[in-house]
Each structure stands twice: as C-alpha cells, then as structure tokens.
Amino acid sequence: MPGEVLFEFTQLGQQVRVAAIDVATATEVVVIAPLTASRLQMQNLALAKLRRRLAERAPEPRRF
Numbered sequence: 899m900p901g902e903v904l905f906e907f908t909q910l911g912q913q914v915r916v917a918a919i920d921v922a923t924a925t926e927v928v929v930i931a932p933l934t935a936s937r938l939q940m941q942n943l944a945l946a947k948l949r950r951r952l953a954e955r956a957p958e959p960r961r962f
Contacts, residue, residue: 905941918944927951
C-alpha cells in the first residue's frame, strides 16, 4: 500500500486531470474526473487506481 502520496489537479475544460504519485516508488497514475466532483472524490478515485497499480507490481510471496 502507498505511504506518502502527492496529488496534482489540473483543470481541463469541464474535467479535472488528477495525478497521484507514490513518493516511495515514484509510481504515478492519472484519472480524469468531472469538474462537479468534490476534491475528496477525485483523490479517492486516484488513490484507488494507485493502490491497484501498486498491487499489480508487488512481488508474489515465496511459497515453500
């Protein structure tokens, strides 16, 4: 799971580009949200995508 996460918000017309960056791994994901969404909703959406991306990259535990 991510530790410290940075968020960047960029308005593009009636949409907002939200980038979420995991500081420890420098993994970045981007989501596009409607301008009507709250900042918290946008952050939660981006954070969920970042968590999925980090889980995909996580090494599988060794089995003996």
